[in-house]
Amino acid sequence: MRLKEAIQHTSGLRCVVEGMEICSSVGRRMLHEMTWLGEESAITAEHDRIASVLRLLETEAGRDRTETIRRKLALLRDIRSTIERTGGNCVFDDIELFELKFFALLAEELRPLASQGHLAELPELNGVVDLLDPEGNRLPHFFVYDAYSEELATLRKQIKARKQAGADESQVQELYFRSVEIEDRIRERLSVELRKYHEALQQALDRMGWLDVVIAKAMQARDWGLTRPAITQDT
Secondary structure (H helix, E strand, C coil), X not given: CEHHHHCCCCCCHHHHHHCCCCCCHHHHHHHHHCECCCCHHHHHHHHHHHHHHHHHCCXXXXXXXXXXXXXXXXXCCCCHHHHHHCCCCCCCCHHHHHHHHHHHHHHHHHHHHHHHHHCCCCCCCHHHHHHHCCCXXXXXXXXXXXXXXXXXXXXXXXXXXXXXXXXXXXXHHHHHHHHHHHHHHHHHHHHHHHHHHHHHHHXXXXXXXXXXXXXXXXXHHHHHXXXXXXXXXXX
């Protein structure tokens, strides 16, 4: 049974869930879709993850790092449909390429923060960042940059020069259409290149969502004065 279904049947569970300070839509989705843990190893592993966050919250430096992580998680958008499309033969538009670039930048900012204290091991997405940020500015926007093609850069300069010189619209349009064709080819190439990062992107999204949930669980345990239950063997 998933949590969102159990809420309907278990008195008081909704209060517990609503009391969790989840930062992202990804975290909220994953929390509601989680199923009950039945294996001792899985329960112990989850308790260990919560304990790691609780230890972090014991120090001022740890609390600051946790808040930094939570601020970044608040920027996390649920782009699972876009990530799923990296596993197919899709050609992404600029909005989707921006989503992937923003996500990869955010994941790379979170990765060193999450690895300290073994909170979460996020896959490296520097390859995605480099692919979608050829100029290396690490800014959260996407454009088919001149750096992708010298021919495109030249055409854009010619278009600008002809417009400033008052050239006929037909002459400008001819150059513009050529530039659009190059841009489309670049988007196709980027879309093909992104396929090899499909699994890493999915893994990063899931782990960032779970990190959000685990931190929320730990903060709730601290604030509500909860203790770790002991697992006993039935005889």
